[in-house]
Amino acid sequence: KQEVTQIPAALSVPEGENLVLNCSFTDSAIYNLQWFRQDPGKGLTSLLLIQSSQREQTSGRLNASLDKSSGRSTLYIAASQPGDSATYLCAVNDYGQNFVFGPGTRLSVLP
Amino acid sequence: DAGVIQSPRHEVTEMGQEVTLRCKPISGHNSLFWYRQTMMRGLELLIYFNNNVPIDDSGMPEDRFSAKMPNASFSTLKIQPSEPRDSAVYFCASEREVTDTQYFGPGTRLTVL
Numbered sequence: 001k002q003e004v005t006q007i008p009a010a011l012s013v014p015e016g017e018n019l020v021l022n023c024s025f026t027d028s029a030i031y032n033l034q035w036f037r038q039d040p041g042k043g044l045t046s047l048l049l050i051q052s053s054q055r056e057q058t059s060g061r062l063n064a065s066l067d068k069s070s071g072r073s074t075l076y077i078a079a080s081q082p083g084d085s086a087t088y089l090c091a092v093n094d095y096g097q098n099f100v101f102g103p104g105t106r107l108s109v110l111p
Numbered sequence: 112d113a114g115v116i117q118s119p120r121h122e123v124t125e126m127g128q129e130v131t132l133r134c135k136p137i138s139g140h141n142s143l144f145w146y147r148q149t150m151m152r153g154l155e156l157l158i159y160f161n162n163n164v165p166i167d168d169s170g171m172p173e174d175r176f177s178a179k180m181p182n183a184s185f186s187t188l189k190i191q192p193s194e195p196r197d198s199a200v201y202f203c204a205s206e207r208e209v210t211d212t213q214y215f216g217p218g219t220r221l222t223v224l
Contacts, residue, residue, distance in 0.1 A: 034212060043115075043202055043215035044154075089154065091213075098167065099144070099213075101154040 002027045004092050004102035012108040013080055021075040021105045023090035028068045031093040035064050035075050038087045038104070047088075048075070080109045115216035117203050123222045129191040132219045135184055136205030144213065145178055145188050146202040154202075160186065193223045 003026045013019055023033070032051045036044040048057045048064040050073070056065040063076040073090055089104040116135040124130055136143045144159040158168040160180045168178070175194070180186040190197055200220050204213045 031209070036215075043217045044204075044213075046212040046214070049212045091154075093209075099156050099159075103153045 002094055002100045004100050006102040006105050010106040014110050017080050018078050021088050023073040025071045025092045028071050031095050033073050034091045036089045082109050082111045084109050115205055115214055117216035117219050121220050125224050127192045130193045132188040132201050134186045134203030140205035140207050142206045143186050144204040147199045149199045195223045198223050
């Protein structure tokens with residue numbers, strides 16, 4: 001059974017810092033991996049989608065990498081801003097559309 | 112497009128009552144997903160449909176839960192009878208195809224007293 005963990009559970013940084021969020025999964029036979037952002041009381045917004053054949057994806061200040069063999073993905077946020085404060089979740093898509101979410105990392109960027 | 116639409120946004124009911132949650136996926140999307148989010152268990156996939164057909168309902172907690180998708184633009188998740196432990200935020204999501212990203216609705220916050 002696929003299990004997804006995220007480290008750290010919470011992170012507080014001053015504005016302008018670069019930061020890395022980590023996601024680990026136990027079964028490397030995945031179809032793709034997505035990073036989502038969730039604001040309090042809101043739904044999830046997809047940030048980046050990495051297919052199993054890809055190593056990384058970039059969107060603006062965000063860069064996500066995928067290492068299937070080690071069961072790891074990282075989300076890099078450059079020059080963090082207070083507006084980046086949210087919970088970030090990674091989700092692994094097993095073959096067969098079995099989406100398994102991690103518990104999330106709660107990020108606070110202090111002005 | 113208006114995105115994934117869910118109703119109601121908030122529902123408060125008493126134990127034993129029937130609850131129906133509704134979802135309208137993004138037009139043209141072939142797959143629809145129902146999730147439940149709680150503090151204790153995080154985000155869990157309950158069931159997903161592809162082309163209106165239920166593909167995997169292994170995440171549905173028990174027989175009190177049922178989901179239907181009568182057409183490509185509408186789905187319901189029903190809980191009968193509801194229990195306090197069903198209190199959670201229920202999300203609906205849709206995607207165009209399996210290689211695509213998922214788009215989430217705003218969720219329905221359910222409170223069962």
